[in-house]
Amino acid sequence: MPSFREAILITGGAGFIGSHTVRRFVNNHPDKLIINLDKLTYAGNLENLRDIEGKENYLFIKGDIADTEVVEKIFREHPVTGVIHLAAESHVDRSITDPMAFIRTNVIGTVTLMNAARKAWGDNLSGKRFYQISTDEVYGSLGPEGRFTEETPYDPQSPYSASKASADHFVRAYGNTYGLPFVITNCSNNYGPYQFPEKLIPLTINNILHERPIPVYGQGENIRDWLYVEDHAQAIELVYFNGREGRTYNIGGDNEWKNIDLVKKLCDITDRLLGRPEGSSRRLITFVKDRAGHDLRYAIDASRIRRELGWQPRTSFDEGLTRTVRWYLDNTEWLEHVISGEYEKYYEKQYGRR
Numbered sequence: 001m002p003s004f005r006e007a008i009l010i011t012g013g014a015g016f017i018g019s020h021t022v023r024r025f026v027n028n029h030p031d032k033l034i035i036n037l038d039k040l041t042y043a044g045n046l047e048n049l050r051d052i053e054g055k056e057n058y059l060f061i062k063g064d065i066a067d068t069e070v071v072e073k074i075f076r077e078h079p080v081t082g083v084i085h086l087a088a089e090s091h092v093d094r095s096i097t098d099p100m101a102f103i104r105t106n107v108i109g110t111v112t113l114m115n116a117a118r119k120a121w122g123d124n125l126s127g128k129r130f131y132q133i134s135t136d137e138v139y140g141s142l143g144p145e146g147r148f149t150e151e152t153p154y155d156p157q158s159p160y161s162a163s164k165a166s167a168d169h170f171v172r173a174y175g176n177t178y179g180l181p182f183v184i185t186n187c188s189n190n191y192g193p194y195q196f197p198e199k200l201i202p203l204t205i206n207n208i209l210h211e212r213p214i215p216v217y218g219q220g221e222n223i224r225d226w227l228y229v230e231d232h233a234q235a236i237e238l239v240y241f242n243g244r245e246g247r248t249y250n251i252g253g254d255n256e257w258k259n260i261d262l263v264k265k266l267c268d269i270t271d272r273l274l275g276r277p278e279g280s281s282r283r284l285i286t287f288v289k290d291r292a293g294h295d296l297r298y299a300i301d302a303s304r305i306r307r308e309l310g311w312q313p314r315t316s317f318d319e320g321l322t323r324t325v326r327w328y329l330d331n332t333e334w335l336e337h338v339i340s341g342e343y344e345k346y347y348e349k350q351y352g353r354r
Ligand code: NAD
Pocket: 011, 012, 013, 014, 015, 016, 017, 018, 037, 038, 039, 040, 041, 042, 043, 044, 045, 063, 064, 065, 066, 085, 086, 087, 088, 089, 090, 091, 105, 109, 133, 134, 135, 136, 164, 186, 187, 188, 189, 190, 191, 196
């Protein structure tokens, strides 16, 4: 391997958003070593990165962010100047059944990473950066009006969002107490290729493909603000290089949809691409027991990142959804791999027998 003067440590790079981020950094920054540290939980999959695995500036390390030895070794052996921290337990429903896993990875893991960064960097903090990737869910749940700004007080409502909020507080506390140079972004719901089919959009596409019931929680009235994953990865690159130290940026698609309307739209796009008669998948929609403590609405005011860094989403919802559905239909082998094994057990526990 050639020697690099600078390395960027990306955590959780084998997951959904992480794999798009790693790919982007490896391709756009050949002068930097991109290290992907990932534990390969059920959500991590090296198949997501097949196209870049042979690149000279890419290094994968299998390991746990909460393991001090693993993390310190990376900082000892490589000239890490920045961390882009995406590794997390990320699914709200799983946080309701197993909150401890979320505390371990999302809170303890984040603090372990920052401790290792501090130990390696010491007082030499110029040109260093710890970038915490967070979520809009830390702000809580909105009623029908208003949007989350960077000034909205934290009010997390699920074990997942409480663990992310806790991690964000630690990052700001490390900035304040030890001078750790950090930046935080809070993004809305992402969608696109390589998303694990426990999340609404890929789960719906997978169930349509297999003609299984599509579970919609409650009455499907909850609202999310959807952003195409490549647009998020582009924002991450921009913030990593140009974001102001100690600053928070909200990222969102300005694209609010009620779950039921989104699911109907997905049914129609998938039917069209599969050549099934119009309306045939809508009959699969099944209203099921609501998620405990289900947040009603998220919506992001992304004016700061637009104004200060010139970012804006490029992908329209129709274009992004069509691209996403087409990707899942073209990659049934990937889908079959990730739904074999643990997925079936999870599905049965969450939704009952099909
Ligand atoms: P994901 O579940 O698809 O991927 C998470 C990755 O982290 C996996 O590859 C997994 O193997 C890895 N991982 C988990 N625990 C680990 C550990 N202890 N050590 C090392 N690696 C570990 O998640 P995602 O949807 O890509 O989300 C990535 C990040 O973005 C998370 O921090 C999440 O909170 C945040 N986020 C997600 C969304 C979204 O809509 N998906 C929106 C805003 C923010």
